Amino acid sequence: MEKRKIKITGTGHYVPDKILTNQDLEKMVDTSDEWIVTRTGIKERHIASAEQATSDLAAEAARQALQDAGLKAEDLDLILVATSTPDTIFPSTACRLQHHLQADHVPAFDLSAGCTGFLYGMIVAEGLIFGGTARRILLVGAELLTKITNWEDRSTCVLFGDGAGAVILEESKDDSGMLSSYWKADGSLGELLILPGGGTKIPASHDSVEKRLHFLHMKGNEVFKYAVKRMGEAAVEALKRAGLKETDVDFLIPHQANIRIIDATGQRLKLPPEKVYVNIHRYGNISVASIPVAIHELKEAGKLKKGDILVLDAFGAGFTWAAVVYRW
């Protein structure tokens, strides 16, 4: 008998209307379209308005996913939001989203695992569904990175964008669904990608703001090396756990942090470029939202066929890394 599986029964996505191009950035910091495109693959990114918070982005994506699944908010057993940019330290963005959706008394919490948060969320949801705790889970990856971006730091401000992707997860009744997973973390390297200020280690103060500690800090070239290594490892291990080979893969849906990391991961699996999904040129790095947005786009474009084998693969702050093998 086939293993029980959880399945995506609805998807949604949202990116803000405003677009910031590389040409716009050339006027803001000492950079060039040529550098950004060749070093990262990014051409433009979507930027939230001053009034929007992460839960607003999440709500747009969540409403679409609920509609797609034919569900009402009150049908949910859990709202799970993966984010590194919550509206507030507390209450959680998931509770704010619950209020937006008027999902009265549906339990809700946030999950913090950097850019890997959406895959961590799928693994947590699988456990809760098979443990009998929940039947229908709304999982949202939502990120509003441009409000924690130092717009004077050219090494980071060209990289990020805002967006949200949402899925409904339920137990599968056929042979489609999540086949295997692999998740890891290494807290010893956390300082390489961090928002240092505003928490309990360095509470917000005039000094912390002056030192720009309320912005994202990243040692990009260090993170790059680990991302390439760990995303390759995660994909290979998750495939092994599913009893599948690289040649079985129809789509690699990698976290979109850098086109060179994406290409290296595709090459590790020996995949031709057409099997590697790329949208980084349009969105930049939208962190935890990148994979659910990609799934939604592929589905809406009619590119996913029943039975297709997908490898979802991510690396992020923590460090955390994970991969999920999924049969569509």
Ligand code: UT7
């Ligand atoms: O989302 C989860 C985790 N995040 C990632 O996986 C991101 C991983 N890291 C990266 O994607 C890349 O490391 C970056 C895109 C951030 C940087 O690319 P890089 O090839 O690693 O560049 P670098 O940091 O080694 O810098 C190379 C040069 C430096 O100049 P010098 O010292 O060689 O003269 C930088 O100052 O590029 C310079 N530079 C820039 N030049 C023009 C850095 N940022 C810029 C810029 N425009 N925006």
